[in-house]
Amino acid sequence: MRKLAPYFRFLVILWVVVTVVFVSLRLTPGDPALLLLGPTAGRQDTAERLADIRERYGLNRPIIIQYGIYLSDIVTADLGKSNRSERRVSELVKTAAPVTISLILLSMLLAIPISIYLGLTAAQKRERPYDRSVRTLATLAMATPSFWVGLLLVNFFSIRLGLLPPSGYIKLFVDPIGYFSHMMLPVVTLALYLIGTLTRFVYTETADTLEQDYIRVSRAMGISSKRILFQFVARNSLTPMIIIVGVEVGTLIGGAVIVEEVFGLPGLGRLLLNAVLGRDYPVVQGTVLSITVVVILLNILAEFVYKLLNPRSKI
């Protein structure tokens, strides 16, 4: 029973999220049928068609029944069909997911090594100009609106230098070079925020570890400071980073919404944004559900790995 508790928790969290999404969509203005018809929906000769649309997508049923259908669809892993394009939601998510996953994965691959290096070295040179500038830059990187950075990067690298494509997406297996050149600017934009956060985190952890007795002892024993830093300290201060990276996945997905918009990437963020704006309920629900499941699973995974590396921890 105790072993099952985390899974139960996971299910409850999912249920809360699913319900919040459903309720916030239904209780707010914006009639999807009206949007399908456009500005002439108020005319008398279209009233009948409005009723047809509501019937077709089950929008005329009582909310509680819609909720029941929605829950049972989720249980049977059926995400339904888009109200607008009539495509299967699972298909839409499947097409869009690789874009967002690439974006986040590449940003992490870029940001993690850089942050570790900057964080460790800055902590070692505490209160010196190097340390101060690294920390200031990290904070600025965190505090810059990402779309603003994105536009600046596009302006410089795509327009002035003509080096990189300003937007669009090419599949990795179709044209690997095209894929990387299209991903470069979005990844840098998103990674910048991550570098800021992670550098600050690594710095704090390392600064703490460096104050520990065993490090002082090692230093007194004459072990080279480089070795101390990259062997002892790094190991100790980097394991908590796993948890932070897990948590940041959520933030990165949020950031991806904006970065995808700037760079015209057909990922989950834009899928969701357009679905929300068009009141395409099934697509909104399906996308949010998929994202949440992934975020929660990654967090569980991060905790699991952390426990594996750090068996005595209480987290």
Added chain:
Amino acid sequence: MTIKLMKLPIIIFSTLGLLTLISAIFPQFLTPYHPDEIDVTALLQKPSWSHPFGCDELGTDVLARIIYGTRLELMVCLGSVALASIFGIPCGLVAGYFGGKIDWILTVIADSILSFPIILFAVLIVASLGASVLTLVGVLAFAFIPRIFRLIRGQTQIISSLGYVRSAEAMGVKTVKILFLHILPNTIGPLMVIVPQLMAIAVLIEAGLSFIGLGIQPPQISWGSLLLVSKNYYVAAPWYPLAVGGVTTLAAAVLVFSGDLAGAAVNPLRRLK
């Protein structure tokens, strides 16, 4: 020596804070221009001594608009954090102090909200209710509640295991009194660290939502709505979006730094958290 070094940033930050406050309450003291004044002869005028950040697409002084925009910006930041505290602090105290079932339920709810990226949630709500200061405050507060809740819960757990709380309990002091008189004051320090950070997040999210067209909409002036408009001119008048974006970045960075400072004051060893 460290004390001297610490003082300088405090002076800088309090000056900036004061300026922000004046901008929000008495903007007319800081600029001779009115933010709605239209001057057809000064459309997208370059920065000059009389218009340090230039003029916008209607010939209005950009600096004046930034200054007048502070009010909504501050309302969003302070409003969301205050609202989140009203709900987050009591829940955190209760969950941390009593533990058990109520703790489990509150934590699960908090985790559910946390597992939901703020921007996604904001998109969902703002798109349906329309962008206004009120919706933004509500959405951000909703997203901040679990963050404040978790902090207070953790602190409460630590503090309530301490001797003096135990003895107060033993002496029969009312639980409410223990929570608000003995435990709450001891959570203020960590709270001061997280609050500026949440405010920085609020500034950034407001800007991001504006970019995708879901932020506070012009002609209401907030930094996000200014960014949204100014980015249309980043070829013809690059200094315009640069000025607005620069001020936004600076504000968010200063907020994060002041969180760091508060952190250092609470725990001198840790300069960052």
Added chain:
Amino acid sequence: MFIDKIKSFLLTGTVAASLTIAPISAIADTQTITVGLSGDIDNFDPATNQLISFQAAFATTIFDSLVGYDSQLNIVPRLAKSYNISSDARIFKFDLVDGASFHDGSPVNANAVISSLKRSAELGGVFGGPLQSVEKFEAPTNNTVKLTLKSSYAPFLTALTNVAIIAPSSFENAVSAPVGSGPFLFESWTPNDSIILSRNDKYWGEKPAFSRLIFKPIPDPQVAMTNLYAGAIDIVAEPSTAVIAQVDTSKAQVIRPSGSNSIVYIEMMGTKGTLANVHLRRALAHGFDRETIKSVAYGGQGQSEASPLPTSSFVYTELGGYPYNLEKAREEFELSGAPEGIEIGLEVLAGFPEAEQMGRVWQASLSKIGIKLNVVVSELSVWLDRYVSRNYDMTWNFFGVSPDPHSFFDVILRPHLSGEYQNQKVIDLVKEGIETSDNMKRKQIYAELQEIMVKDLPVMAVQSRPIASIANKSINGLELNPLGWPLYAQSSKSN
């Protein structure tokens, strides 16, 4: 696994190196034209998708109609090689072109055309609505379509330009897989990424000079322009007014139509009834600084006239209207008896910076006579909700008026006539307008209607929207009609 990661890192490195040698250049391929659209399109059924951008992109590419427009909005034959209209505008006969076929290979014959028209009539809306007045659909021969209307309907031919003919086999799946008979056929749609069309090599008319037409949704106008300058796209189809004014003409060309039939309106009569008093509406009109708004919000472009119809319309009447005059505005305001400091809301759709600039200018003027204008900008679904229920004080809107003046009265004015704007005279005149086929008589009718519109101000015309497409210099022969539809099929691309 780990090695893969390292490899991908290395790849990124080599990409960067190779890029510095060969910068991303314009798509050298002259067979593909790529167009940036301001939004994605998810419904490809021409009978139900009434978005302007959908029509502009596909009405002349995937689809054909019986009759269409040339670049001057003259009605020209398309699937109907000739037509015959009875003098009372009740019987319309069309002879179909020979050898036309749908993209699925089936022939475009009288039966197919009739079933497609009937489907549009059933689905109604702006496009199919006029077809509901057809009493009899007949096919005297395999290549002739004869439509008999219940009563005379002068604007019928113009209405048919909006009705795309689609293959009967595609009725069920038109939303996702449209089958028309136009010069391009629908190949694929990847949401938020691209819509790909390819040349219809069996097209009955003149075949396009290029083989692929790709549409890419790029919502941000600045991002669209950077794509154009970088050569990643060839055409920006619907640039905003601010963007048109900023084009670097050494890098790109601005293509404008001969005129603009797209008119911006302020609809002043919502169910809230705030502006029920005509004097208050006139006060607002006198406080509307047309000159400043034109120069500030519309970059000095477009025609700012009192009439709600475009100057190119054959019935257009020049009217004095309400010149900007705060004295007169104050007088009208006092006549209206509305309280000093009254607050009036103006609903504006997000994504149109010029509309909200117009709001700012108007706000500044009105504040001088004691009226507080609240400009509310909302995104489409929220705006549309209020628009359709007319739950507003006043709302901004724009509409592409077809060459027949009736379209304005049918689409923009009609909802008000059945609600807050009670005027039997107008209802009668509108009816007379569609039942009269003599153009001289129609001129008189619509002159009177325009006068009443300006006098009563249920809807105030702002001005014509400057419309244009922006194209790279390698694009030749692209034209826009005054509704803003780029005529892609006739263009070509050089190196």
